[in-house]
Amino acid sequence: MENNEKENVVIDDFDFSLIADFFRRVDRQGPGGDRETRLATSLIPNFNRKIRIADIGCGTGSQTFVLADKYDADIDAVDLFPEMIEGIREKSKARGLEDCVHAVQASMDALPFEKESYDLIWAEGSIFIIGYERGLQYWRQFLKSGGFVAVTECSWLGSKRPENMGWIQDNLPEIDTIENKIHQMSMAGYEPYAHFTLPETCWIKNYYEPMQPAMDAFLKDHPDHPKSQSFIDRLKDEIAYYEENKDCFGYVFYIGRKK
Template identity: 30%
Template sequence: MYHVSDITRRLGIARSTLLYYQRIGLVSPARDEENGYRIYSESDLERLVTIRCLQRAGFSLTQCQKCLEGKMDAAMLREQLLVIEREILHLKTAGSVLRALCHRAEGKAPPETPGKNPLKLWHATFEKESPQAHLKWLQALGFSEKTATQIRCVSRNMENHEVYMEDFFKVFETMKRQGPGSRQATLSAFRKIENSAAIRNILEIGCGKGEAALTLAGVSEARITAVDNHGPFLDALKRKFTEKKLSHRIQPLVASMLSLPFEDKSFDLIWCEGAAYIMGFEKALATWKKLLIPEGHLFVSDAIWLTDTPSAPCKELWDVEYPGMCRLEDRCSQAEKAGYLVVDASLLPRQDWQDFYDDMEKVLLDLEDSLGERPAFQDLKEEIAMNRQYGDEYGYACLLLQKKTLI
């Protein structure tokens, strides 16, 4: 629950603005029975975040309200688009005139600012302020949970999403791993679990083609449930564990990490390499904790900053790709706050990143030979170049956590 001061600080708006939103019916907070203060729910906060993000896209409050009610009037949207396009034309004209005057006054024009994708930045801002509000809004537009999640975390493009994701998966379905990591890194983390021989039930979330699941099956007697929402990844895993005669040990399951179909306290160990960001790190830890037995373990790797002053191009990329990135100590504090003991905190070896991007580059070269340039391919090439130039500024935190027992 949130009070007025919590909301105004979180959203950076004035108290009077918040109260105005209430007067015109955009939000309806409850009242504290004891003191009469306004109390805002998580749902109220998500609604307010959505309103603010729609306003950044040029919507009036009246238009915001209609969008929130699911009244997507095509004529209204087209009219608003024309208004915005006229404003853009005026601003571009003003910029051209100013550039010409600068050239006249100084003998040269100022350097042009590199173009940025405004839609990607808008989605990234929305995601940073509230992943849940972002997801709900996309679902309100008619996108499935899976598609909405892909728009949030990958394409950030509502218009050409299907084509983008088709090309994206052509790359990742071909790669050996779907994120930075290695067999040795998985083994190293697992061996830090005290009495690991007693583990009988493991859940891997966001398993991709199952490299970690296969490694865990090789060093334990546990039954492993491997979850991913992309069927072709699990098909590849099935082929691998059939070859290794591990069908009785690994159970693949197509499911969303946002709505896992398991009873509480079902697993001794939950494993997630590089996928927690899809839910948001803190929400993932809180949600998955319920699935662990008392004193059960969670291993999670997640992108973090290795410097307080990242280079501008690097920060610009990750502000879009993962707005929630922070430092290792912040992730440890979040884990402790969520009710975990931090058993071990380390960094994924730099070599694992290099191997991952070397594999990606080889796959991209082959695909471009046959398919040509594609937006998804270009974005991935930029990510490769960024890692090779600035890879010492960020990495994966590898956290082994243990669920605390309530006293």
């Protein structure tokens, strides 16, 4: 099954406005953490100059503004949802960063950028939408020679597998071993540079726990929407599945340098 077909099965059961309205309520749209974002930047050599960064699938911008603190950079924060784009604009203005953080509404598989125009491409918790291999291959053209890509991708953490593989097959069809993910990065035209596994706190404390009040508020705001409860039930199923199988899979930060 092609990636976009799988996306339709998982995401298009709910309209995009419903998804956006929920995720605009939380700081993170996927597992992650400020500490882990900073750790990833520390594994990339210092640029020692002003650079250009594309943060693809930026969501509400938690990692975007960590990058803005770390680098002297012009950052294009890219997301498909207008709700996320408006949030980025508001945060940029509140932080006095309008001149360096630019919100760009675009699809990650149709980016409106010039080739070889970025020093760093960032994607936390988002590359699965386009597909890991496809995303690395497509985004590579926008990197300058020697530029870096940093993405998080769900991967097997060892040899153990969940007893119930149905959720994995529906939601993480490209999951693979860390070794194979590194190999795929190499085959996509990058020198694998560094990688590390995100800790459990990135899932539970940073992502799932803040969802609980957002779920209640979301259902209160959408009492008559035919799919609002179903959407929340699916999120709760995901949380329960992760809790049961967190020793089998998790997010890994993969960093590569364009060959």
